[in-house]
Amino acid sequence: MRSGHTGTERAGDGASHPAPERRSAVRPAAVGLPLLGAVITLAVWWLVTSGLELVHPVSLPPPQAVWQALTAGIDVLMPALGVTTMMTVVGFLLSTVAGVLIGMALAASRRVERMFAPLLVAVNAVPKIALGPLLVVSVGWGSKPILTMVFLLCFFPIVLSTATGLTTTPADLAELARSLNASWWQAFRKVRFPAALPQIFIGLKVAMPLAAIGAVIGEFYSDKQGLGYQILQYNGIGDTATAWAAIVLIALMSILLYSALSLVERLALPWVRATTSAR
Numbered sequence: 001m002r003s004g005h006t007g008t009e010r011a012g013d014g015a016s017h018p019a020p021e022r023r024s025a026v027r028p029a030a031v032g033l034p035l036l037g038a039v040i041t042l043a044v045w046w047l048v049t050s051g052l053e054l055v056h057p058v059s060l061p062p063p064q065a066v067w068q069a070l071t072a073g074i075d076v077l078m079p080a081l082g083v084t085t086m087m088t089v090v091g092f093l094l095s096t097v098a099g100v101l102i103g104m105a106l107a108a109s110r111r112v113e114r115m116f117a118p119l120l121v122a123v124n125a126v127p128k129i130a131l132g133p134l135l136v137v138s139v140g141w142g143s144k145p146i147l148t149m150v151f152l153l154c155f156f157p158i159v160l161s162t163a164t165g166l167t168t169t170p171a172d173l174a175e176l177a178r179s180l181n182a183s184w185w186q187a188f189r190k191v192r193f194p195a196a197l198p199q200i201f202i203g204l205k206v207a208m209p210l211a212a213i214g215a216v217i218g219e220f221y222s223d224k225q226g227l228g229y230q231i232l233q234y235n236g237i238g239d240t241a242t243a244w245a246a247i248v249l250i251a252l253m254s255i256l257l258y259s260a261l262s263l264v265e266r267l268a269l270p271w272v273r274a275t276t277s278a279r
Contacts, residue, residue: 061241066248069241077230077242081249084215084226087143088257091150092211096204099155103162103200113163124156128214132221146218146226153214154207161203165196198272201265208261212254 042063048054049062057065070077102120106113128149135145169192177187219228227246234243266273 058238058240061244065241066244069239070245070248073242073245077227077246077249080225080227080230080246081253083224084212084219084228084250085253085257087146087215087218087224087226088150088211088253090143091147091215092154092208092257094147095151095154095207095211096158098151099158099203099207100162100200102155103159104166106159106163107166120156120159123152126152128152129217132217135218136221141223143222143224145222146215146224149218150211150214153210153217157203157206157210158200159203161199161201161206162196165199166192168199169195197269201261201269205258205261205265208258209254212250212257216250 045060045063049057049060050064061069106117131152132145132149135148139145139148173191173195174187177191182190215226216228216231219226220232222229227250230246231243234240234246
């Protein structure tokens with residue numbers, strides 16, 4: 001009897017503590033797998049450029065040359081990274097505010113959606129790089145063309161995700177709000193907007209890398225000496241290794257900003273992970 005009882009307790013203990021084992025298995029993978037992906041990418045890069053010499057070093061320098069250029073030009077590239085990061089974050093925040101407000105307007109009225117949705121699609125379809133010279137003429141030099149370019153690239157996925165989230169409220173939640181005689185504002189604040197947040201964050205995560213692209217394109221036509229400006233300068237004098245070092249910094253900046261946004265999503269929406277199945 002005692003041994004059977006002990007076996008039951010052990011079985012119960014094993015069944016009641018699956019979470020710590022899963023966490024200990026997931027945490028190393030969350031760090032190790034990205035590092036493994038980076039190592040594989042660097043290995044392929046080295047193999048293509050140095051090992052097999054499939055690409056000329058002028059077009060794509062080997063990783064060791066890019067690293068040397070990065071360390072040699074760190075005093076120029078790091079301030080440029082700060083400029084590009086600032087333009088990316090500020091432009092993304094402006095796009096978020098405007099995109100959420102426009103998405104709310106489209107979701108609130110079907111007439112507004114029918115009037116302005118085709119216009120938004122048309123604006124999003126315009127090649128943004130073609131607008132660069134026109135932005136300099138329209139808004140002048142400095143930060144304005146950069147922020148405008150970031151806004152034009154970012155706002156559409158945010159608008160679309162916001163409008164989609166607000167118009168696809170689960171029927172049971174909407175019925176619960178009606179049964180409680182909630183006003184429009186109460187239903188929006190307590191039900192519709194919280195239910196739309198996962199969809200909104202999808203649009204934000206799509207827009208974040210686009211913000212970095214918009215900042216770099218905007219710097220091509222601005223006097224702000226960010227990483228986009230440095231890419232043009234170093235490429236113009238034939239220093240492709242330093243230009244690629246700037247591109248690598250842009251990629252790392254985008255990864256960090258995207259990871260920060262994902263962390264904000266985890267902290268702001270703790271119920272999403274609890275109510276959805278893991279892969």
